[in-house]
Amino acid sequence: MIEIFSIFLQIFIFLVVFSFPFNSNLLNNYFKNYDYNFSVIDSHIINILFFLYVCLFISFLNLDIEVFFKIYLALSLIFLFSFNRKIIFSNKKILLFCFFLLIVISIFFFIAQNIRLEWDGANHWLEKARVIYNKEKISNLANVQVHPHYPHLGSYVWALFWKNSFLEFEYFGRLFFVYLYLISLFLVFKFLNLKKIFINILIILFLILITFEPYYFAGYQEYLIFSILIIAANYISKINFDKKPNLKIIIFIILILYLMLWFKDEGALYYFLFSITLVLVLNFSNFEKFCLIFLIIFLFFIQYFLQKNLIGIFDFPQKPSISLIIHDIKNLDIFFSKISKILIHFIIAFFKHPLWLLIFFSIIFNYFFNKNFKKLEKYFIICLFLNLCLFGAMFFTFRNFDAMLQVSLDRLLFQSSGFYLFMILISLLKKNFINK
Amino acid sequence: MKNLLKKKNIQNCLLIIAVSFSIVKFFNLPYNFYSVLKWDYTSRMEQNYGFCNNEAWGFINYVNKNFLLKKNEVKIINDGGFVTLEHLFEFGQNKVIKPKNIILLNFESENNQSIESKFDFTKDYAIEYRFNNCFLMKLYD
Numbered sequence A: 001m002i003e004i005f006s007i008f009l010q011i012f013i014f015l016v017v018f019s020f021p022f023n024s025n026l027l028n029n030y031f032k033n034y035d036y037n038f039s040v041i042d043s044h045i046i047n048i049l050f051f052l053y054v055c056l057f058i059s060f061l062n063l064d065i066e067v068f069f070k071i072y073l074a075l076s077l078i079f080l081f082s083f084n085r086k087i088i089f090s091n092k093k094i095l096l097f098c099f100f101l102l103i104v105i106s107i108f109f110f111i112a113q114n115i116r117l118e119w120d121g122a123n124h125w126l127e128k129a130r131v132i133y134n135k136e137k138i139s140n141l142a143n144v145q146v147h148p149h150y151p152h153l154g155s156y157v158w159a160l161f162w163k164n165s166f167l168e169f170e171y172f173g174r175l176f177f178v179y180l181y182l183i184s185l186f187l188v189f190k191f192l193n194l195k196k197i198f199i200n201i202l203i204i205l206f207l208i209l210i211t212f213e214p215y216y217f218a219g220y221q222e223y224l225i226f227s228i229l230i231i232a233a234n235y236i237s238k239i240n241f242d243k244k245p246n247l248k249i250i251i252f253i254i255l256i257l258y259l260m261l262w263f264k265d266e267g268a269l270y271y272f273l274f275s276i277t278l279v280l281v282l283n284f285s286n287f288e289k290f291c292l293i294f295l296i297i298f299l300f301f302i303q304y305f306l307q308k309n310l311i312g313i314f315d316f317p318q319k320p321s322i323s324l325i326i327h328d329i330k331n332l333d334i335f336f337s338k339i340s341k342i343l344i345h346f347i348i349a350f351f352k353h354p355l356w357l358l359i360f361f362s363i364i365f366n367y368f369f370n371k372n373f374k375k376l377e378k379y380f381i382i383c384l385f386l387n388l389c390l391f392g393a394m395f396f397t398f399r400n401f402d403a404m405l406q407v408s409l410d411r412l413l414f415q416s417s418g419f420y421l422f423m424i425l426i427s428l429l430k431k432n433f434i435n436k
Numbered sequence B: 001m002k003n004l005l006k007k008k009n010i011q012n013c014l015l016i017i018a019v020s021f022s023i024v025k026f027f028n029l030p031y032n033f034y035s036v037l038k039w040d041y042t043s044r045m046e047q048n049y050g051f052c053n054n055e056a057w058g059f060i061n062y063v064n065k066n067f068l069l070k071k072n073e074v075k076i077i078n079d080g081g082f083v084t085l086e087h088l089f090e091f092g093q094n095k096v097i098k099p100k101n102i103i104l105l106n107f108e109s110e111n112n113q114s115i116e117s118k119f120d121f122t123k124d125y126a127i128e129y130r131f132n133n134c135f136l137m138k139l140y141d
Helices: A002-017 A024-030 A040-061 A065-083 A091-113 A119-133 A138-143 A153-163 A170-185 A187-192 A197-211 A222-236 A247-262 A266-281 A286-311 A322-330 A332-352 A355-369 A375-396 A401-430 B002-026 B029-038 B041-049 B057-066 B120-124
Strands: B074-078 B101-105 B125-131 B134-139
Touching (some): A002 A065, A002 A091, A002 A170, A002 B029, A024 A040, A040 A153, A040 A170, A040 A187, A040 A247, A065 A153, A091 A197, A119 A138, A138 A286, A153 A170, A153 A247, A170 A187, A170 A197, A187 A197, A187 A222, A187 A401, A197 A355, A197 B002, A222 A247, A222 A375, A247 A286, A266 A375, A266 A401, A322 A332, A322 A375, A332 A355, A332 A401, A355 A375, A355 A401, A375 A401, B002 B029, B041 B057, B057 B101, B057 B125, B120 B125
Antiparallel strands (some): B101 B134, B125 B134
């Protein structure tokens, strides 16, 4: 019974902690020129992103995670009772919130029952979380035995909610991953903004049905990247690509994408790919584009310096050598064998994660029935093409090529699929399959 | 009109109930709720990881509680190829070549093959506790 109480308490804590410090009024005032109305769900998501940045900052200060969390929780409670009392919810939103709660409760209990950690969770990420849980210095992360160079933010948040949960059970830390995943999917409701709430709910349920993968909640960080990409894609899809965009919102999107660098190594690839492409396709002057690309690279170097100097390690797992690359390309047997294996695993992964099939279907459908792609869709298609080319770069994996393909490619494809989710929704809205 | 409104309300209520039931069924909420209520954390961990099979969380937990194992003095070997769970306990990854304790899980042998013949380094260890194919071994003084 105590455990059931603590699961409900955890939901309450998430709701309270992520109500601080921004509310929708504040955000609408700040981003005045952006053609977008920030609602409660936006403020909740932006508060989560803010919380992640605070966690990142605090992690380098070696501050006690219990003290930090208590202060943050106290501030959130004060904020909630002081500034958020005037929010009035419509019946539609209350119903949606009830469904959100029901799904959160269902998945939280699902995790509580299916408690096990899978290989990477137990072997890679838990060790980092344990260092933080034990309140050791951040520099001790460099001493972990498996992949010490992996970024630590996902493990930090895991350890933070693990340590500060009522019963201090490990899985409470992972409930945050579920919460972020669900709240990011509920952004779809805001994006579609349909009159018929049940169509909204059914679309969200359908998306959960095809993206819910319990294996990835067993300690993997895939859902963190998946969710961050959904959030970023939502704000990107609201930009008017024909007009000169608001600089604040572009920096805001870059900062959302930047969080991925702190979750996983491949987050850096997505960060560069999606943010630089965005800057290049937008209506900015060359000087503004140069400044923004400089900012993107500068932020990467901040990560490099922080990891190198405060943790003591910065590295990437694969270091392809030119001679090996030339050898594999020259040798036709190896070349075709590798290419065919990559293609087969691509196809397997697309069927394993059917969201990809829907993405391709929506592109093909748009191409044949609409012909003219809008700039936003062109941006997503460019990203998709570059994204798949990047995964094709698995050709240059030399250590355990087959094993890497079997265990990595489907995860890579899954985590990046969130970014293209909005292409499906845009197609649905375009052809009036669902009436506004 | 009133009738129509009422009819619409009933339709909406039925839809809410149908969707709610679908969610609850999809995630198996009633069983999961019952399971959390009926079995405590330790029992569920044993159900998920096994006592002396798979990752054998149950065995590790048992010897940890009864033999008061200390941090950095334990090395876990899982002969079944499953991931080892030292970080769910406070053992830490042991970098010492000869730790004070070895927990050997899912030991697989042919005929009468001994542990020493398969794992040469265990010849300096005595079996402290055994449950099926799971062993707690202690370094000789």
